[in-house]
Amino acid sequence: MNYSLIFMFFIQNTVGRRQLSLQTGASITIPCHYDIKYVQHKKYWCYNAGAAFNYCRILSYGNTTKDRVTVTDYPAQSLFTLTMRDLQSGDTGMYWCAVEIGGITELDDHKDLYLTVQSDPNLSVVERRVSGQEGGSVSVQCLYSAVYQKEQKQWCRSKDWSCYTVGRTNTSQNSAVQISDDGRRSFSVEMSGLQQSDAGWYWCKTGDLQIPVHLTVREANSAFRDSAVEPTEPVQFCLARN
Template sequence: YPEMASPLSLLLLVFSRLSGAYRASVKTGGSTTITCQYIQEYKTHVKYLCKRGSFKSCSSVERTDPPKSTGKISISDDINQRTFTVTMTDLEPEDSGYYWCAVEINGANDWTGWFYLSVTPGTPELYVDQQEVTGVEGGSVIVNCYYRNTGNRKWWCRIGGSVYCVEGNAGTIDGTSVTLQQTTDATKGNVLTVTLNGLKMENTDWYRCEVGDLMMPVHIAVRQQTTTQTSTMTTTQAPTTEQSSFSPAAEPVQTDNTVQGPEGGVEDPHCSPLYLKVLLIPLGMLVVVIAGVLVTWKIRPFSIVHQRHGIVFKVYFTPQ
């Protein structure tokens, strides 16, 4: 880059890691999100992004105070993580250049970091599938960082608030296991696969995949696990005196001497057909005996009346 030839630019490059500087590579028409950190004292101050034309000239492109732009650059401030993010969309080659992250202090400026944005028509030098990744508490997330140059050192860093980095094959960030694996993809080239295991809610933050001086921010959001458990409740009732223990549809047991009538009414059991048959047998025998006596004694005609439970039986006898 022509501007890198100046002594000032070379000095900035040497101290890039100390000042939060890096390069970002984006394909033409694409988008990217850049993160800028600041110290605790600047939480309530206005933050803004400016594009440098020269060392003494920096044109503001977006600010955190109103009115906010409705163009292709937006900015948001997370005072808890002391990080403000800049999202740039629909990027074109003319958007390439040096950008400064700045804080406004009593009308003056304090630079918190800078980066160089490279917009090219080809494949970016370093990119990820997506800059927003979501995981669940206790689970894991995988981030694939695709890069071009294989000779550079590689890191995975947490950049929200304080900066913590893992280099090599494995490490931990805030007690969460982090593994780095370098492989080659047939279509996308070199891949640095970053895996975070045993996610915790406090792992929600901005991270950065770094290859040399190229860096790509990635935001990881950890959500609480929401498992819908459906349970079936089975209720077993103890058998009662009115229900059989082996048949839920058992008929009630009769506890009195009533008999159901054909229309659902209640009948006197003594008027049942069986009871009448038992009653008529001795009555018939009595009639036979009396008839014999009448034939023998030739008494005057008479009738026998027998009443039982409201039923009247009349038998008339006439001697011959």
């Protein structure tokens, strides 16, 4: 894979590094949020930026596909997504969501991700795209390996990184989040009383691992219209094992 190099600076942020454990041969779509003031700026997906902390190896630019990587910008939602296909062990490493500002690429510390590609991922989901009707409910099943059995289980909203833990949490007058851990390497998330504002990206999280999930909320009594912001990709069904 050919790289372009771009110099950069870092913004300090208190949110820690995100780590993903992904299955060999799978595809993954990851959301990258940005401030609305950067809506007209160039977006990048970079590799191994943490090696020297002063340059970025660009894998793909916004709204382009390069080799196995596609970056798609959604200005109306102040986010871009990147899709990596046919993941291999050699793809393991540090990656960054980046925005070019004044000719310099700005990397936000809370948007760095460390990807580990292996045959048996330590965290996965049964479905990475789910949908429900307004006023209804939707469930997500998150699978984890035995080493994470005692770690805290969470469901986090991507755009503001607000997280819910095991138990029931009322998110508004009508909607609620219920997280249940069966203690046998699986925890489930149920969102009920869905509202249009609940639509978007979320992360299943346990310990230091996360995996993204996209939620579509359909209008009540309407035909299904898939408004997911990610490119169409095969859904990967994988079990987390020791």
